[in-house]
Amino acid sequence: xxxxxxxxxxxxxxxxxxxACGGDSDxxxxxxxxxxxxxxxxxxxxxxxPTYQALVKEFEAANKDIKVNFVxxxxxxxxxxxxxxxxxxxxxxxLRSEVxxxxxxxxxxxxxxxxxxxxxxxxxxFKPNLIEQAKYEGKTYGVPxxxxxxxxxxxxxxxxxxxxxxxxxxxxxxTAAATIKAKTGVDGFWGSxxxxxxxxxxxxxxTDMVDAExxxxxxxxAEAKKAYGTWLSLFDGKGLHKADVTADAYAHxxxxxxxxxxxxxVQGPWEITNFYKGSAFKDKNNLGxxxxxxxxxxxxxxxxxxxxxxxxxxxxxxxxxxxxxxVKFMTSAxxxxxxxxxxxxxxxxxxxxxxxVKADPGIAGYQTVLSAAQPRPxxxxxxxxxxxxDDELPQIASGKESLDKGLSxxxxxxxxxxxxFSK
Numbered sequence: 522x523x524x525x526x527x528x529x530x531x532x533x534x535x536x537x538x539x540x541a542c543g544g545d546s547d548x549x550x551x552x553x554x555x556x557x558x559x560x561x562x563x564x565x566x567x568x569x570x571p572t573y574q575a576l577v578k579e580f581e582a583a584n585k586d587i588k589v590n591f592v593x594x595x596x597x598x599x600x601x602x603x604x605x606x607x608x609x610x611x612x613x614x615x616l617r618s619e620v621x622x623x624x625x626x627x628x629x630x631x632x633x634x635x636x637x638x639x640x641x642x643x644x645x646x647f648k649p650n651l652i653e654q655a656k657y658e659g660k661t662y663g664v665p666x667x668x669x670x671x672x673x674x675x676x677x678x679x680x681x682x683x684x685x686x687x688x689x690x691x692x693x694x695x696t697a698a699a700t701i702k703a704k705t706g707v708d709g710f711w712g713s714x715x716x717x718x719x720x721x722x723x724x725x726x727x728t729d730m731v732d733a734e735x736x737x738x739x740x741x742x743a744e745a746k747k748a749y750g751t752w753l754s755l756f757d758g759k760g761l762h763k764a765d766v767t768a769d770a771y772a773h774x775x776x777x778x779x780x781x782x783x784x785x786x787v788q789g790p791w792e793i794t795n796f797y798k799g800s801a802f803k804d805k806n807n808l809g810x811x812x813x814x815x816x817x818x819x820x821x822x823x824x825x826x827x828x829x830x831x832x833x834x835x836x837x838x839x840x841x842x843x844x845x846x847x848v849k850f851m852t853s854a855x856x857x858x859x860x861x862x863x864x865x866x867x868x869x870x871x872x873x874x875x876x877x878v879k880a881d882p883g884i885a886g887y888q889t890v891l892s893a894a895q896p897r898p899x900x901x902x903x904x905x906x907x908x909x910x911d912d913e914l915p916q917i918a919s920g921k922e923s924l925d926k927g928l929s930x931x932x933x934x935x936x937x938x939x940x941x942f943s944k
Contacts, residue, residue, distance in 0.1 A: 621904030663829025665869035671823035702760030716910025725816020733898035764918035810886030909934035
């Protein structure tokens with residue numbers, strides 16, 4: 522899952538307006554000429570998209586009969602834009618789909634099943650849990666393109682100066698933060714009020730927002746209350762930065778960390794490139810990466826994120842065939858290695874973790890925490906559940922709502938998203 526995507530909405534909207542997409546673009550291909558397919562890329566327009574554009578040119582050079590219309594769509598707008606476009610038969614032929622969107626769009630019939638197609642010809646090369654997360658009701662609707670999870674990232678120099686190590690539990694973190702503040706004058710930790718970033722606290726108590734298998738809403742369970750209680754406690758104490766509930770909170774936290782104004786945060790590998798741009802990490806080896814701290818159960822983990830490449834079911838057969846070839850190219854070991862080296866993102870297939878790729882301390886560090894990543898349930902509505910949490914958690918963190926009131930409001934919102942679930 523990507524947050525904090527820096528893309529200009531106006532530029533994207535103009536690009537979309539000028540683009541003939543998916544099922545509506547058939548008439549744009551001249552008889553006997555190249556097939557034109559449209560790809561909506563949802564990556565960071567500045568840090569990642571240029572690498573993808575270069576690969577598109579490489580693909581076109583090797584496949585003279587196919588042209589790829591590259592459109593970068595802001596991540597936070599892409600899900601709704603695709604939903605609208607697919608519903609009117611005007612979607613792009615290929616979508617860089619966040620893993621949580623995949624079952625939702627598959628359920629609506631917007632994605633083409635890829636089992637047995639050229640796109641999945643090397644399925645055994647991909648990490649099995651990522652293939653599993655691209656499935657819905659037994660069929661595969663995406664090829665894993667990038668993967669990620671949250672980790673505890675820290676400034677090694679500040680931790681060493683304070684004489685502390687990466688914490689194993691959230692209680693350890695409180696102790697370390699206070700020591701770091703006393704020894705360095707810098708806050709030890711700055712947490713986020715976003716729902717996705719609070720997910721590790723739930724896993725640490727052995728629970729989740731819902732129990733998909735039992736079809737039950739669990740956001741107000743005793744375990745969930747304990748989890749969010751721990752989360753809330755990390756905004757108040759020596760060396761613990763107070764909650765930022767402004768619209769620019771993500772940028773504030775990130776900027777403070779990369780410039781050495783806070784010693785640790787919880788963050789994903791999509792920010793590796795930006796870490797290195799900060800004054801604190803000119804020496805890349807100063808970046809510490811560890812599994813997120815464990816809860817009272819001793820369990821530690823964060824949600825598995827990332828993106829799949831999916832093909833629009835409403836495209837013509839000719840375009841689908843071209844799209845499948847393009848997806849295979851973009852998810853090949855060679856392309857994945859190139860993307861990792863240029864963008865510092867994590868490959869989804871083991872043969873792309875070459876020695877050169879693992880020479881990047883950020884990638885090598887995040888690779889070590891992937892084993893603790895928790896797959897999300899194949900519930901189409903699951904990603905939507907973070908919306909209510911994004912509304913309620915800032916209210917709780919700012920003291921405008923009690924924890925019980927906030928979770929009650931979230932539970933009420935969940936009942937509308939998963940009406941067949943019990944409480």
